[in-house]
Amino acid sequence: MNDKPANNRAGWKQDPAGVRKNILAVAMAEFAANGLSGARIDEIAAKTSTSKRMIYYYFGDKEGLYGQVLEEAYRQVRTGEQELELDHLPPVEALKLLAEFTFEHHSRNPDFIRIVMIENIHDGAYLEQSELIRLLNAGAIQKLEAICRRGRDAGLFRDDVAPLELHWHISALSFFNVSNRATFSRIFGNALFSPEGQRTLKEHLVEMVVGLALKPDRRSRR
Amino acid sequence: MNDKPANNRAGWKQDPAGVRKNILAVAMAEFAANGLSGARIDEIAAKTSTSKRMIYYYFGDKEGLYGQVLEEAYRQVRTGEQELELDHLPPVEALKLLAEFTFEHHSRNPDFIRIVMIENIHDGAYLEQSELIRLLNAGAIQKLEAICRRGRDAGLFRDDVAPLELHWHISALSFFNVSNRATFSRIFGNALFSPEGQRTLKEHLVEMVVGLALKPDRRSRR
DNA sequence: CTTACTTTGTACCAATCGGTTAATTTGGTC
DNA sequence: GACCAAATTAACCGATTGGTACAAAGTAAG
Incomplete structure (x- = not known):
């Protein structure tokens, strides 16, 4: 008898990390597609394997969720970059490879690009609050510093x-x-944007950047 | 007697063109600052010298207004570009000047940049509907075509x-x-972003683009 | 076993916001 | 100066939307 409120919710495991991750992934896609104000919490919730209530449980509010998405986006992309190994290459080859890799990497991560676009629309206000992101990016430039040092030491790159x-x-x-x-x-x-077009643009990128780094008298051959 | 509904709205002149223009200017700033979904019609109306009703009277709905703002943004920037006169310059100088001008021109029109960013977030859906914009832009590349033709004819630029x-x-x-x-x-x-920093970036832009256009054997001197 | 943490579900709310209704004034025209 | 379309104003509305309240129950760990 005693109508116990529906207990049609049986058999589920706890998985805080999984739930968080699931929400973040869905939210990233939604924010990337529609912007901060354009994304709808209800829509995000619907595409999640959990409920709207959980979003607020873990992220507080919409801006909190967006902030976490922003961090996650940078984390994914920057850690992806770190796999690149350049130290064994001569400076010019290393610079070439870094440029090509960046071009392709961004091309492979359009959602990250869109999130950064959106963040720029908001004047970087949320990025400002993330210490993590600053650290990640500071590291991103170390590769280039190493390449430049080696290039200068070898007398190949311009001093400035x-x-x-x-x-x-x-x-x-x-x-x-x-x-x-x-x-x-x-x-x-x-x-x-055809495969050939993209190849050409990438070649130009390499040509321009390497040309800029090299001393004038080292550029002749190409 | 007969309580005529408040006639405390006396003394106003008709000025359709002015009202439209005023609304567009305010809306452009708001859309640029907050995006399409982020911008608030009430906020736009408040900053206007007219009323919310007028926005709908002239532009139908929010998207209609945004579409007109988009067109207006392109119109302003592209017409600003057309003032540049390059035909009297030798090709390399012309290309240099065009690059510098573009760099500075974009820098001077941040709201246009932001509108284009926002439009890209929306996958160019509204731009698609504007014939005008396509025409404006098609013209924007003619200057470059002329420069390239002259540069090739003079044997300075690469054939491709x-x-x-x-x-x-x-x-x-x-x-x-x-x-x-x-x-x-x-x-x-x-x-x-300091004045010197911007000067350097602009110089690099010129150097890279000119370097890309020139035949290798014409690059040596710099 | 106890206790704190997670998860579910549903219903709900107050505020915001895009859009509308209806009346009123202006200004040119016949 | 009567008339009418265009221009303008102020008040209003219904739906959307971010965010909660409440109630209950399953899980994990000490």
Whole structure:
């Protein structure tokens, strides 16, 4: 008798880490697709294997969730980068490979690019609050510093070559290639996004960056 | 007697064009600052010298307003570009000047950049609907085509130099310089955004793009 | 066994927000 | 100066949406 409130919720395991991870993954896709204000908590909840209540249980509120998504996005991408091993290559080859890798890596992670775009729309306000992200990125430039040092020591690179500036140019060309694809292709067509087009752009990136780093008298051959 | 509903709204002139323009200007700033879903119609209305009802009167709905803002943004920027006169310059100088101009022009129009970022978040769905924008942009590349033709004819530029690719690289470096300023500076500091930093980046842009266009044997001198 | 932590489910709420209704004024026209 | 379409105002509305309340029960660990 005594109508015990529906106990049709039987047999489930606790898995806090899994639930968190699941929510984060869904939320990242949603935020990437619709922006911070465009994403809907109910929609995120629906695509989750858990409920809306759990989102608030683990992340507090929408902004808290977004902040965690932002950190997770940087973490994934930066750790992916660290797999690249360059120390055994001569400086020019290392720089080449780093540029190519960055270009392809960004191309492979469009959701990360979109999250960064969204964060820039918000003036980096949430990124500001994350110590982790600053650390991750500070590490991201060390590879370039090593390459530049070796290149200068070998007399190949210009004395005033600056790792941060090289990073800027590589990032710009690799980032833009993903971030502005929609508007660019709608206006000028898809030619640059075909496999050949992408190969050409990547070659140009390498050519420009290496050309910028090398001393003028070392550039002749190519 | 007869309580005529408050006529405390006396003395106003009709000015359709002015009202439209005023709404567009305010809306552009709001959309640029907050995105399509982030912008609030009430907020836009409040900052206008007219009322919310007028927004719907002239633009139908929020998306209609956004679409018009998008067109207006492109119109302003592209017409600003057309003032640049390059035909009297030798090809290398013309290319240099075009690159520098683009860099500075984008830097001067951050709201345009932000609108384009937002449009890319929406996969260019609204841009797709605007014939005007496609026309405006098609024209934007003609300058580069002329430069490339002259450069090739003079035997200075590589035979396979492609105007669209040059435009891509110039756009990428100029666009990224504005679009990703927030996240980049929060992570790596402000050095690149000081006057000297910006001058350096601009010089690099010119150097890289000109270097890419020139035949290898014409590059030596710099 | 006890106790704190997780998970589920449902119903609900207050505020926000895009959009509308309806009345009123302006300004040109016949 | 009567008339009418275009322009403008203020009040209003219904749905969406971020976030909660409440109640209960399963899990894991000491």
